[in-house]
């Protein structure tokens with residue numbers, strides 16, 4: 201394999217996994233903006249997305265597109281349920297309490313998933329076959345293109361939602377100033393519910409997309425969640441465009457790192473990149489004092 | 498229209514409002530004046546449900562709204578222009594005006610709201626020039642106008658204003674008080690007005706209350722308050738007090 205084709209190959213792998221981190225990172229961002237908490241259960245949404253999709257399509261033989269849709273709805277409902285049962289009943293909780301609750305949620309989700317799906321590893325068929333396309337000597341799976349396309353749709357869709365619709369603008373208003381938002385008649389708790397549902401949906405999409413390539417099992421969520429969190433933090437917490445760029449960057453670093461150094465370091469790379477950047481720029485790549493003032497999705 | 502009866506409000510253990518009772522009749526402009534920290538903002542926030550009353554009751558029309566959450570209270574027709582503007586920096590001026598009408602989207606539809614936005618832009622021409630700018634980049638005075646316009650977009654029947662003149666040039670302040678008077682005359686909007694600028698407030702208002710350390714110390718028509726010696730001394734800045742008093 202020539203030098204160039206190897207680079208293209210690493211780049212593709214990196215962008216693929218990076219897109220997943222980007223989606224998970226956006227999920228973190230959304231909940232962080234609405235509530236100020238880091239939702240440690242974020243990775244479990246990814247795992248649930250993958251496994252529910254497996255059950256629907258492989259066991260129940262529902263066609264892929266319909267399965268995709270149902271899975272996203274299911275995980276959204278789980279996210280909403282989590283908010284209503286665990287977050288909503290609390291009166292004036294501290295951020296620390298909330299974070300611990302999300303940790304508990306993540307442990308429970310993992311336990312339930314183990315009971316339902318057992319400990320084995322599941323896979324899904326690729327969306328449109330797994331015959332690689334050869335580009336510049338590199339073998340690129342169609343799934344990579346699917347994932348990139350879906351990421352683009354998600355980013356575009358969210359930006360339309362947050363910039364064009366009343367509901368999206370109301371969510372942004374709540375993120376910046378919940379009290380002022382409630383004074384114009386926005387139900388802040390409802391917006392929090394919505395942010396959990398949306399970010400669960402993002403996680404589910406990520407899970408469905410990545411399962412054909414990386415497989416899925418009950419305890420995969422934590423690591424994917426951690427990488428997604430790195431993306432969110434690296435992008436400057438609360439900045440979802442930043443999370444996307446940072447997610448892709450982390451994916452690319454990881455892929456080149458495991459290619460040129462050793463794949464044993466793969467999981468450490470995200471953290472190393474995060475630490476290095478935060479040392480130099482404590483507010484993340486895209487966060488800044490100015491940006492915080494203009495905090496945005 | 499709006500009636501507070503024996504309201505007590507706490508911040509944690511701090512007893513801020515002590516048996517506050519006041520009322521505002523329909524179409525009336527009522528001023529609340531008092532020193533810094535007297536509890537004026539707290540009175541407005543208690544009405545709006547942000548710092549709910551521990552005891553007492555707030556009646557609006559015939560309804561008891563004491564325990565309603567803030568967004569329900571806005572739906573009832575009470576809007577507040579909060580102290581310190583509280584705009585949303587990353588949203589544009591137009592976004593703010595649309596969000597101001599958030600509760601009306603389902604009932605009134607886009608056209609009615611577009612008309613109201615147009616009306617606000619006529620009322621505040623500065624905002625028209627800046628309509629696509631992020632609110633965080635507006636000047637303080639422009640932000641204040643935006644906060645007022647945002648509150649008016651919900652077409653409130655009762656408007657609570659917390660220091661609308663803060664940070665504004667005298668001419669703009671005059672405009673705002675004229676606007677308030679006009680809203681009352683044309684749409685019978687009821688206004689409860691908190692002001693540091695007691696003189697301007699009492700000139701515009703029909704009645705007033707003087708708040709001190711969380712209690713209502715004095716009430717009367719604006720005329721009575723303007724002529725009251727205590728009020729003149731403490732809030733209107735006339736040094737009539739003899740040295741030996």
Ligand SMILES: Nc1ncnc2c1ncn2[C@@H]1O[C@H](COP(=O)(O)OP(=O)(O)OP(=O)(O)O)[C@@H](O)[C@H]1O
Nearest residue numbers: 508511513531532533534535536537538539540580
């Ligand atoms: N969040 C809070 N926590 C604790 N105490 C508070 C809080 N907000 C206000 N207070 C106290 O409540 C009292 C009344 O405050 P409030 O803001 O209602 O005064 P104000 O009359 O609006 O003053 P100003 O004219 O300066 O705006 C003050 O003594 C203040 O210190």
Ligand SMILES: [Mg+2]
Nearest residue numbers: 537538539580
């Ligand atoms: Mg005040």
